[in-house]
Amino acid sequence: xxxxxxxxxxxxxxxxxxxxxxxxxxxxxxxxxxxxxxxxxxxxxxxxxxxxxxxxxxxxxxxxxxxxxxxxxxxxxxxxxxxxxxxxxxxxxxxxxxxxxxxxxxxxxxxxxxxxxxxxxxxxxxxxxxxxxxxxxxxxxxxxxxxxxxxxxxxxxxxxxxxxxxxxxxxxxxxxxxxxxxxxxxxxxxxxxxxxxxxxxxxxxxxxxxxxxxxxxxxxxxxxxxxxxxxxxxxxxxxxxxxxxxxxxxxxxxxxxxxxxxxxxxxxxxxxxxxxxxxxxxxxxxxxxxxxxxxxxxxxxxxxxxxxxxxxxxxxxxxxxxxxxxxxxxxxxxxxxxxxxxxxxxxxxxxxxxxxxxxxxxxxxxxxxxxxxxxxxxxxxxxxxxxxxxxxxxxxxxxxxxxxxxxxxxxxxxxxxxxxxxxxxxxxxxxxxxxxxxxxxxxxxxxxxxxxxxxxxxxxxxxxxxxxxxxxxxxxxxxxxx
Amino acid sequence: xxxxxxxxxxxxxxxxxxxxxxxxxxxxxxxxxxxxxxxxxxxxxxxxxxxxxxxxxxxxxxxxxxxxxxxxxxxxxxxxxxxxxxxxxxxxxxx
Numbered sequence: 175x176x177x178x179x180x181x182x183x184x185x186x187x188x189x190x191x192x193x194x195x196x197x198x199x200x201x202x203x204x205x206x207x208x209x210x211x212x213x214x215x216x217x218x219x220x221x222x223x224x225x226x227x228x229x230x231x232x233x234x235x236x237x238x239x240x241x242x243x244x245x246x247x248x249x250x251x252x253x254x255x256x257x258x259x260x261x262x263x264x265x266x267x268x269x270x271x272x273x274x275x276x277x278x279x280x281x282x283x284x285x286x287x288x289x290x291x292x293x294x295x296x297x298x299x300x301x302x303x304x305x306x307x308x309x310x311x312x313x314x315x316x317x318x319x320x321x322x323x324x325x326x327x328x329x330x331x332x333x334x335x336x337x338x339x340x341x342x343x344x345x346x347x348x349x350x351x352x353x354x355x356x357x358x359x360x361x362x363x364x365x366x367x368x369x370x371x372x373x374x375x376x377x378x379x380x381x382x383x384x385x386x387x388x389x390x391x392x393x394x395x396x397x398x399x400x401x402x403x404x405x406x407x408x409x410x411x412x413x414x415x416x417x418x419x420x421x422x423x424x425x426x427x428x429x430x431x432x433x434x435x436x437x438x439x440x441x442x443x444x445x446x447x448x449x450x451x452x453x454x455x456x457x458x459x460x461x462x463x464x465x466x467x468x469x470x471x472x473x474x475x476x477x478x479x480x481x482x483x484x485x486x487x488x489x490x491x492x493x494x495x496x497x498x499x500x501x502x503x504x505x506x507x508x509x510x511x512x513x514x515x516x517x518x519x520x521x522x523x524x525x526x527x528x529x530x531x532x533x534x535x536x537x538x539x540x541x542x543x544x545x546x547x548x549x550x551x552x553x554x555x556x557x558x559x560x561x562x563x564x565x566x567x568x569x570x571x572x573x574x575x576x577x578x579x580x581x582x583x584x585x586x587x588x589x590x591x592x593x594x595x596x597x598x599x600x601x602x603x604x605x606x607x608x609x610x611x612x613x614x615x616x617x618x619x620x621x622x623x624x625x626x627x628x629x630x631x632x633x634x635x636x637x638x639x640x641x642x643x644x645x646x647x648x649x650x651x652x653x654x655x656x
Numbered sequence: 657x658x659x660x661x662x663x664x665x666x667x668x669x670x671x672x673x674x675x676x677x678x679x680x681x682x683x684x685x686x687x688x689x690x691x692x693x694x695x696x697x698x699x700x701x702x703x704x705x706x707x708x709x710x711x712x713x714x715x716x717x718x719x720x721x722x723x724x725x726x727x728x729x730x731x732x733x734x735x736x737x738x739x740x741x742x743x744x745x746x747x748x749x750x751x
Contacts, residue, residue, distance in 0.1 A: 204719070204724040230718060260670075263749070320744070321744040
């Protein structure tokens with residue numbers, strides 16, 4: 175349910191997306207930026223805020239942030255400072271977070287999303303750099319919390335949209351697009367479950383035609399793009415329900431509950447959120463030199479949108495297929511590599527979107543986790559571009575390839591006797607044998623019971639263990655029956 | 657600018673400071689004296705002057721993205737008032 179099912183209300187949604195940058199070290203210190211290590215092993219005196227330590231900016235983090243800005247058509251700030259955002263929480267050792275309040279590294283810009291309503295440019299407010307906090311754990315049955323500072327100081331960019339989204343699906347499409355962008359740019363791994371990409375949603379509703387914004391509620395802790403859509407759907411419904419009852423909306427932060435799709439109140443924003451931002455005196459200002467900015471521009475990778483157009487133009491693929499191949503950087507790279515080795519684009523596409531994608535869905539993995547090589551798939555495609563039957567290869571060869579990563583499609587096909595003229599030579603005696611076993615049915619067929627062809631096919635398949643090309647079997651049967 | 661009791665208590669809360677009711681007057685007086693003293697700076701004409709955010713004149717004091725580890729977990733946990741072998745321990749906080 176969203177506002178459009180209740181035409182008297184309009185939902186207004188803005189996203190704040192936190193994107194962990196793929197640097198080797200932290201934003202202001204040299205300890206490793208790495209997920210999944212034992213607690214408190216990627217730390218330093220700067221990260222832990224020991225007295226007398228001074229932060230220094232990681233140049234690579236600036237470059238990755240600038241890349242995102244360029245991809246979104248933002249204006250890049252060539253002069254910047256950092257600001258302190260002051261609050262107390264145990265996972266924030268300094269008692270303030272270093273962020274950019276006054277001079278975000280990227281200003282404005284937009285990202286195109288395509289929904290049922292057609293394409294739309296979603297305007298961005300800003301993208302700024304900041305440091306991540308540590309992680310707290312709250313084990314039950316004790317009155318203590320545990321803190322791990324491995325994540326503290328990890329470079330983040332926070333992308334803030336204007337409050338211009340009106341449908342949960344727009345938010346879903348936008349976040350999908352952002353995830354695609356950051357992975358194609360290679361600036362973030364886009365993993366929402368591990369928290370390297372996080373999305374907070376600001377949601378409010380207002381009566382249709384009103385221009386003032388309603389009280390906004392922030393929802394946090396969604397661990398997938400799909401759950402962002404669910405959370406917004408429920409929140410819009412909840413707010414409309416409140417207003418219809420005559421209650422007012424309280425400006426607050428709510429935490430998403432994966433089980434119900436709803437959310438529970440975390441803290442009221444009306445209480446105390448006074449962050450008292452002020453310029454960080456421990457960091458000198460940054461001035462991005464023109465020639466550096468220029469060289470970042472020149473080294474920008476091709477973006478998914480352009481890749482999609484290239485695929486349509488170069489190979490004549492339809493939009494749906496081009497979108498499939500550019501849905502993730504892994505899939506696109508796989509296709510690209512396979513086509514370079516085996517020039518059968520159409521066949522490679524069919525393999526990827528059919529049998530390969532269904533294995534990926536089944537196992538819930540990505541193509542780089544599958545263990546299939548681009549040359550294996552390319553060779554498969556070259557065989558099915560020839561005489562090898564696609565359905566037979568998908569049933570017989572692909573499973574064996576996935577079991578034995580060192581196998582080659584050609585060797586497996588040879589072993590199973592699926593290739594070459596010998597195949598036809600071997601098949602003919604089988605066909606004749608089947609026809610000789612069932613003289614009555616052959617007579618019935620000749621008298622007009624053409625449906626018996628299926629019966630003969632079934633017999634041939636049984637005798638050959640389904641290793642033959644159905645098309646070839648069909649041709650041979652027809653030849654001998656008529 | 658006059659600091660009133662309400663502002664004083666708000667600042668105290670934000671800084672997580674506790675003081676007794678008796679010392680409130682003293683705090684209020686002290687804070688107002690400080691603000692008044694700094695307010696003298698308003699007499700300077702700063703029209704068209706960018707705010708100074710850093711005392712040094714240098715820019716781009718950045719570092720290359722290289723990993724160097726400076727302390728071990730054991731060393732890091734050494735100064736913590738409460739800890740176990742892996743974590744810093746703090747009074748229970750729940751968001």
